[in-house]
Amino acid sequence: MRRIKEFIIEKLILISGLTCVLFVLLIFLFLLKEGMSVFKTVSVLKFLLGKNWYPISEPPQLGILPLILGSLMVTLGAIIISLPLGVACALYIAEVAPLKIKEVLKAGIELLAAIPSVVLGFIGMVTLVPWVKHVFRLPTGLTALSGSIMLAFMAMPTIVSVAEDALYAVPKAYKEAALALGATRWQTIYRVILPAASSGILAAVMLGIGRVIGETMAVMMITGNSATIPKSILEPVRTLTATIAAEMGEAVVGSEHYFALFAIGIVLFVISFIINVSADLFLHKTKS
Amino acid sequence: MVKFDIKNLNIWFGGVHALKNITLQIQANEILTIIGPANSGKTTFLRMLNRLNELQSNFRMQGVVEFNKQDIMKMDKEKLRCQVGMVFALPTPLPLSIFDNIAYGPRLKGIRNMAKLKEKVEVALKRAYLWDEVKDRLGISAFNLSGGQQQRLCIARVLAVEPEVILFDEPCSGLDPISTAKMEETMLKLKENYTLVLVTNNVKQAARIGDRTAFFLNGELIEMDKTEKIFTTPSDTRTDDYIRGKFG
Amino acid sequence: MKNPKITEKVAFFFLFLATLLIVVPVGLIVIIIIRKGLPAINWKFLTDIPREGMRQGGIFPAIVGTLYLVLGAISFALPIGLMSAIYLSEYAKDNFFSRLIKLAIVNLAGVPSVVYGLFGLALFVVFFKFGASILSGSLTLGIMILPIIITASREALESVPYHFREVSWSLGASKWQTIRYLVLPNAISGILTGIILGLGRAAGETAPILFTVAAFYLPQLPKSIFDQVMALPYHLYVISTQVPNVEEKLRYGTALVLLMIVLFMNLVAIIIRYKFRKKKKW
Structure with a gap:
């Protein structure tokens, strides 16, 4: 009797574990199932490199290049801002800050991670957007730059915490050896600890990129949502994620527009898959 | 009466040949002490007797181990472990109260009646000579006991399961001399009702309480005999060298 | 230099x-x-339905909707998540299955939230014909918070020292008995923390519920799990971008309620973690 119970529980537990795998497969399959239909009318190349996104014109023009470039521009901007700041913050927390301040700072960063993106988007709308408009004397503050700043901020918890872990993982002996040779703490950090933690920091940046590319609500609320190829970072852009979120509500189930939005989903899924798997590899490299 | 009958036992962990062709018998109501330097296979041997080795994924074995004439690999391993208890090297109280630590085993067997549990706990603690020290504070965390008391708690916990054989894996390695003396006293008294197998790297301890002693070296059983004989006229020079402290 | x-x-x-x-x-x-x-914030704001095209009144239906969604998500994600964590921490050897599952969890954690929305739409709303409903939304959110629950639970389970398990086995406990009576009770604080963080995440996300459940303006409470509901994060999005001339006060008020719910959950998680860490003896 007990044997049977034990056996059933064990199998249930294994099945639950495999359910996670099933979900990933289901996500991919259903994106494919709905998304592939669009390629009956548009070639993959034309879809990815087409310059015009007019999904409801007749016939619809389904080129997502402007959206890809929009996402790229916002992401690039965000990473340029968040990489130095995030790594500097991680360094400060891991190597410089006294214990009590460290706890406060970590709580602050955790707090940031907890704020829902729609709240950050809202705050960005009412504070950041007018500021950008004013400073750069623009007709509108809803620009790629606003999005980049906001996203840089949102990527911070990921980058800081992963980078911090990487810094802690550097063996103490390295640090002590450098200090014993007469290096200052900063020289030790700069010449010894940073290089030793580099692959973990790379993982932090990749995960940060993943977070930024996938972010939807805040971006939708503050980048202006204009689906044209952006010429400067001070223009409105529209990202891949925002396009799905903004248009799926109006797209008719089964229409070409509907399928095209799923195809964008495939693109996002593949990007995040690649980013996460490679970040995971970097992380394991640090550990071993 | 023979409790354990081990024939041609070989154990590997991955590529490491941890036990080589061990053949020996363990008699009822004796204290068998096993001595030998580190990595000689004594703990592996001990953990074989209640099948704790196989939890390691690269474990492989050959040969037969019989407990009361039954092949232990064919027994229900939970049942075997109820009959063959184990006291580990360091005191290992569970993060529970003293009472719940002792009652853990009986509860697993499905005993829920509080009066019955209380009785079992009392009997076990008395047999481990801990009752007088803790009877007024059974509800406190077991971590609040001293190291020696914790180790006797672990013995009581094993006794509550009502085993026939108790395995001791260097049970005094973390204890001070006074606690060690108390432990040895306890073990000697337990011999009346149980069979004890004691792995120790303290040669003097083996001499003090072992009825018979086995000497392991590099996974081989070098010799096994009456403790007195091992310590006065061993038949192998390596045994002699070891107990005289020439290596180990 | x-x-x-x-x-x-x-x-x-x-x-x-x-x-x-x-x-x-x-x-x-x-x-x-x-x-x-x-x-x-006043009693009326918290308990009244939205009026005058959401320019007046309160946010009660949105609060209730978010509550339903969060509870639905957790009751789906908790059993699967906890059992997966048990599998990875207690049963899995380093084999093909366990590596596959770990890879899957890493990916689930990284999938953009809007893609979860698409998936929920395709699978639950359209394929299973649940329609835009509490059921679809809860399931979508549930899958999204799985990795959070699994990661936290697994960490909690693995923090229980290995020798406790050995002691339990040596006393004749089976693997499941050991998990049930020893490992789980000692990992409960970490697991709770994971659950609460998952709840907080589910309460705050907007993109996954956009097309699976969220109603633009529905001034009544749901009657079954096949009804649509309003939800706080989506409501905030709607009144800050889709409805002109909403009083600023209402927007900030909604943002505050949402923020407080999420922060409160995080605070509870932090307190639990802190308390149990103090109690730990090993």
């Missing part, structure tokens, strides 16, 4: 500055929302 001591001082100052640049805005955001949102 000039004086290394001075270089160090300058470098540390810049590190400190960078940290301030991140942490100060966080504080500011919270303060702004509290200061501007607090005047909107």
Whole structure:
């Protein structure tokens, strides 16, 4: 009797574990199932490199290049801002800050991670957007730059915490050896600890990129949502994620527009898959 | 009466040949002490007797181990472990109260009646000579006991399961001399009702309480005999060298 | 290189500055929302339905909707998540299955939230014909928070020392008995933390519920799990971008309620973690 119970529980537990795998497969399959239909009318190349996104014109023009470039521009901007700041913050927390301040700072960063993106988007709308408009004397503050700043901020918890872990993982002996040779703490950090933690920091940046590319609500609320190829970072852009979120509500189930939005989903899924798997590899490299 | 009958036992962990062709018998109501330097296979041997080795994924074995004439690999391993208890090297109280630590085993067997549990706990603690020290504070965390008391708690916990054989894996390695003396006293008294197998790297301890002693070296059983004989006229020079402290 | 001591001082100052640049805005955001949102909060705002095209009245249906979604998500994600964590921490050897599952969890954690929305739409709303409903939304959110629950639970389970398990086995406990009577009770704080963090995440997400459940304007409470509901995060999005001339007070008030729910959950998680850490003896 007990044997049977034990056996059933064990199998249930294994099945639950495999359910996670099933979900990933289901996500991919259903994106494919709905998304592939669009390629009956548009070639993959034309879809990815087409310059015009007019999904409801007749016939619809389904080129997502402007959206890809929009996402790229916002992401690039965000990473340029968040990489130095995030790594500097991680360094400060891991190597410089006294214990009590460290706890406060970590709580602050955790707090940031907890704020829902729609709240950050809202705050960005009412504070950041007018500021950008004013400073750069623009007709509108809803620009790629606003999005980049906001996203840089949102990527911070990921980058800081992963980078911090990487810094802690550097063996103490390295640090002590450098200090014993007469290096200052900063020289030790700069010449010894940073290089030793580099692959973990790379993982932090990749995960940060993943977070930024996938972010939807805040971006939708503050980048202006204009689906044209952006010429400067001070223009409105529209990202891949925002396009799905903004248009799926109006797209008719089964229409070409509907399928095209799923195809964008495939693109996002593949990007995040690649980013996460490679970040995971970097992380394991640090550990071993 | 023979409790354990081990024939041609070989154990590997991955590529490491941890036990080589061990053949020996363990008699009822004796204290068998096993001595030998580190990595000689004594703990592996001990953990074989209640099948704790196989939890390691690269474990492989050959040969037969019989407990009361039954092949232990064919027994229900939970049942075997109820009959063959184990006291580990360091005191290992569970993060529970003293009472719940002792009652853990009986509860697993499905005993829920509080009066019955209380009785079992009392009997076990008395047999481990801990009752007088803790009877007024059974509800406190077991971590609040001293190291020696914790180790006797672990013995009581094993006794509550009502085993026939108790395995001791260097049970005094973390204890001070006074606690060690108390432990040895306890073990000697337990011999009346149980069979004890004691792995120790303290040669003097083996001499003090072992009825018979086995000497392991590099996974081989070098010799096994009456403790007195091992310590006065061993038949192998390596045994002699070891107990005289020439290596180990 | 000039004086290394001075270089160090300058470098540390810049590190400190960078940290301030991140942490100060966080504080500011919270303060702004509290200061501007607090005047909107009163009993009526919390318990009334939205009126006049959401320009007046309260946010009660959105609060209730979010509550339903969060509870639905957790009751789906908790059993699967906890059992997966048990599998990875207690049963899995380093084999093909366990590596596959770990890879899957890493990916689930990284999938953009809007893609979860698409998936929920395709699978639950359209394929299973649940329609836009609490059921579809809860399941979508549930899958999204799985990795959070699994990761936290697994960490909690693995923090229980291995020798406790050995003791339990040596006393004749089976593997499941050991998990049930020893490992789980000692990992409960970590598991709770994971659950609460998952709840907080589910309460705050918008993109996954956009097409699976969220109603634009539905001034009534749901009657079954096949009904649509309003939800706080989506409501905030709607009144800040889709409806013109909404009083600023209402927007801030909504943001404040949402923020407080999420922060409260995080606070509870932190307190649990802290309390149990103090109690731990090993």
